[in-house]
Amino acid sequence: xxxxxxxxxxxxxxxxxxxxxxxxxxxxxxxxxxxxxxxxxxxxxxxxxxxxxxxxxxxxxxxxxxxxxxxxxxxxxxxxxxxxxxxxxxxxxxxxxxxxxxxxxxxxxxxxxxxxxxxxxxxxxxxxxxxxxxxxxxxxxxxxxxxxxxxxxxxxxxxxxxxxxxxxxxxxxxxxxxxxxxxxxxxxxxxxxxxxxxxxxxxxxxxxxxxxxxxxxxxxxxxxxxxxxxxxxxxxxxxxxxxxxxxxxxxxxxxxxxxxxxxxxxxxxxxxxxxxxxxxx
Numbered sequence: 198x199x200x201x202x203x204x205x206x207x208x209x210x211x212x213x214x215x216x217x218x219x220x221x222x223x224x225x226x227x228x229x230x231x232x233x234x235x236x237x238x239x240x241x242x243x244x245x246x247x248x249x250x251x252x253x254x255x256x257x258x259x260x261x262x263x264x265x266x267x268x269x270x271x272x273x274x275x276x277x278x279x280x281x282x283x284x285x286x287x288x289x290x291x292x293x294x295x296x297x298x299x300x301x302x303x304x305x306x307x308x309x310x311x312x313x314x315x316x317x318x319x320x321x322x323x324x325x326x327x328x329x330x331x332x333x334x335x336x337x338x339x340x341x342x343x344x345x346x347x348x349x350x351x352x353x354x355x356x357x358x359x360x361x362x363x364x365x366x367x368x369x370x371x372x373x374x375x376x377x378x379x380x381x382x383x384x385x386x387x388x389x390x391x392x393x394x395x396x397x398x399x400x401x402x403x404x405x406x407x408x409x410x411x412x413x414x415x416x417x418x419x420x421x422x423x424x425x426x427x428x429x430x431x432x433x434x435x436x437x438x439x440x441x442x443x444x445x446x447x448x449x450x451x452x453x454x455x456x457x458x459x460x461x462x463x464x465x466x467x468x469x470x471x472x473x474x475x476x477x478x
Contacts, residue, residue, distance in 0.1 A: 226294075226300075226303040226304045226307060227304055227307040227308070227311075228254065228292040228293060228294050228304050228307075228308060229293055229294055229295055230292065230293055231254075231290060231291070231292035231293075231308055231312070232289075232290065232291045232292070232478055233288060233289075233290050233308075233312050233475045233476070233477055233478065234288065234289045234290075234477050234478075235286065235287070235288055235289075235475075235477065236257070236258045236259075236287040236288055236289050238258055238287070243258060244256075244257060244258045244259045244260070244263065244287070245257045245258070245259075246259060246263075246267065248301050251293075252293050252294035252295065252296050253291075253292070253293050253294075254290070254291075254292040254293070254294070254301050254304065254305070255290070255291055255292075256288065256289065256290040257289050258287045258288075258289065259287060259288055259289075259290070260283065260284055260285070260286065260287050260288075261279075261282075261283040261284075261286060261287075261288060261313070261472075262276065262279060262283045262284050264288070264290075264305060264309065265279065265283070265309060265315070265467075265469075265472075267302065267305075268301075268302045268303075268305035268306045268309065269302070269306065269317075269467055270302060271465075271466075271467050272396060272397060272400075272402075273400065274324070274400050274401060274402070274464075275402075275464065275465065275466045275467055276466070276467055276469065277320075277322075277466050277467065277468040277469065278468055278469045278470075279469045279472070280469075280472065282474070283472065286474070288475070290308070292304070292308065309472075312475045312476055313472050313473055313474070313475045314471055314472060314473040315469070315471070315472045316469075316470040316471040316472075317467050317468060317469050317470055318467075318468050318470060319465065319466070319467060319468070320465075320466050320468050321463045321464065321465050321466070322463070322464055322466050323461055323462070323463060323464075324401070324402070324461065324462070324463075324464040324466075325401050325459065325460075325461055326401050326402045326403070326404055326459075326460050326461060326462040326464065327395070327396075327399055327401045327402070327403050327404070327457040327458065327459060327460070328403075328404045328406050328457070328458040328460050329392060329395065329403055329404070329405055329406060329407050329455055329456070329457055329458075330406045330407055330455070330456055330458065331407050331408065331409070331454055331455060331456075332450055332454045332455065332456050333454060334408070335408075336454060337409070337413075337453065337454045337455075338450070338451065338452050338453040338454030338455070339452065339454075340415055340416045340417065340452040340453055341413055341414075341415045341452070341453040341454060341455070342413060342414050342415070343411055343412070343413055343414075344384070344385045344386075344411070344412040344413055344414050345414075348384065348385055348414070349385055349412060351372070352372035352384070352385040372384055372385050373385070373386065374386050374390055374391075374394070376394070377434075377436065378421060378433050378434070378436060378438065379418060379419055379420060379421050379424075379436075379438055379442070380416075380417065380418045380419075381394060381415075381416075381417045382415070382416050382417075383413065383414060383415045383416075384414050385412045385414065386412055386413060386414070386415070387412055388405070388407070388409050388410070388411075388412075388413060389405075391413070391415065392405055395449070395457070398445055399445070399457065401459075402462070402464045404460075404462060407455060415452075415453055416452070417448055417449070417452055417453060418442065418448060418452070419442060419443050419444060419445045419447070419448035420438060420439055420440060420441070420442035420443065420444065421438070421445075422444070424438045424440055425440060425441075425442075425444070426440055426441070427440040428440075
């Protein structure tokens, strides 16, 4: 099975201790061979990262920022002192490891150090954050509900009698989370995954003060800021965006019963000490 991360690349984890040390150990994982080239597309949109079962890693038209962010499993606001060219310049990477690649992130970290001369350190800094809480204590909004037992059983692979199997909507992946422009839907989703999404959208770390536990189902629809208050609705990939719809903050309150309180707090960050344009081959 080929693992793909396309366009948005939604694999960053919740803010917190960085998943991998910024500096390598003697046992750092690395690819057997790797080709790094600057993408010749002139900044065309669209990118892809995929891992193949035989240990292959392929990144196409990927900005350096994305490679650093995803390999260290941080979010953009956790990257400090990354140079501006790391946003604009895109790269194609083809690499292979000795066997299967269960975790490609440590190998890409090593590649960044070897080919891009990356040096980085971890710090904790006081930064803007959001505290998420319930609008009404002990209650959720109309579009956020605890996952029903039958759905939870289905999503964990338990076999259910025919009459107890939940009906599935083919437009919604029944287990997990699906995002498109201005919408996100979840079925049997841990709350931590929803906080991760809100953190990505809001550009700040999230502190959970909602008191919600367990997995939930939810449907959230909002108008992205760039499409708000237009004279006519925008159509993106066949989907119509309502220019008069709620903002993300308003949708969270009205649909999920959650509010975001802007605060300041400690956030783990990755400080880039050095990074150069790569040696190509």
